[in-house]
Amino acid sequence: MSVSPTCNFLYCTEEAGYLDFLDAEICHESVSCGSFSHIDDDDENYIVSIFDSELDQMQGHELLAKHGKIPGIITARLDAVKWMLKVHSHHRFQPETAYLSVNYLDRFILSHNLPGKEWHWRLLSAACLSLAAKMEETNVPLLLDLQIIEPRFLFKPKTVQQMELLVGGSLKWRLRTTTPFDFLHYFISKVSYFLSPQHSNGLSCVFSAASDIIISTSRVIDLFDYPPSAIAAAVVLWVTNQPVDDGKLECLHKRLNKDMVKRCYSLVKRNMSQLLHIKLKKLEHCIPSNGKLDVAFTDKE
Template structure:
């Protein structure tokens, strides 16, 4: 059974959670949509979305180092946030929420970065903000929709309407204005830091460094696709925030270098180089 939730049906506590402090009208997206689910929403999932091919041009080493520095600062900030521990009910609810996000992600054939950012926003919010009803039920579903919508707006060139985004058997449906208010609450809670350093920022660099071995371009595209699948699979864990993007991408590049019969020594040299930089950076701070 699917329930339709609007702000008019919220309890006083829930209304405080969705307070007017986050309802600034001039920040809303001017979305035009009917107040009912589109009957053809599921059919939209079958559209053929063309994504840009991966550009394997060599990245400047100083640029990748700056990304690395950014991630260190980012992870230090995340580690300062309280984490959800010992709440098996919330952990289970989070798992269901992430599974729904990934289903919609696959349905619309979004970029892999969209899935990763969606879960990143969700985990960061849950780690610093308590939801009504202990995070179970409609609050977590609303948060999931808002996080997915924000990530899609950050990464996709074509974003479904908020009602059309609520596909793949959601337990609750929300009006666009309700989702928009939640989007503002999420952005305010995340201090408007929506552009995060992710493993996807590093993987092309590592793969492009192996181009000197003369492997065909489709090998690199295949490597990136496989790496993307592995990265997205980490989202199903208890908390994505425990995963250091650079460490993950280094492991992936090493694994991929072996599977593609590329240079193991080159992957190791890249890993050691950036690991040394990490040690120096952390010792300075």
């Protein structure tokens, strides 16, 4: 494992108890078909509150306006996102962790002019991913273990912690932000009403496929110009091959910005067809072969 000579101050031992801040008995609930079968008043009240909280989440236009004409920044951002997603996959983090880490990265970029050095971006990526993991994971790796993927740079835990403080302060410690995952179960529940009851066994796979596509969209900077609800709705409709018409969108929720969902759907379709083609094999094992969902997961291109 090599350490960049540029960063010769970046290595030290980390105490094992540093991240032991959650009860070990807490566990992430697995997705079950029952999770999608019923929507009650509490669900409706919750989703309305999430719609209210997402209004300040649209930052893609600002990000593109600031950095869209600087190829080096866009390339560095994409490399940083790819690295975070590799680490996310390696540690099998929750999908929300990946999305939050990119959210923190982009929000930080908006308020800072980063130098062009690669190690600056890697340190920022490690800090954003660490913060996101602390928000979402029950078992958070030590900061050194978090950096084992492509360890061209290896930062002291203390250095990463200092960067975490800088990132958190820059975000005014607004780390619990609205994401497409806040809407995902609700929209899948709504879509389930359009399908025959015998096909409900495939809904967990819909969740899995939609989650993977949402994570992949984080590479596409244009998608940060859309509210989380529009991204979630577009992805769910895309995965289940539902028409993107006003009636269908009204059924999902009256608060949806229909124009945003339609535009986001087109962007997802344009960028995600390759990912969806890969996901088909997984979905084939979950969906009955004689119903609507089987037709839904056919390659559109």
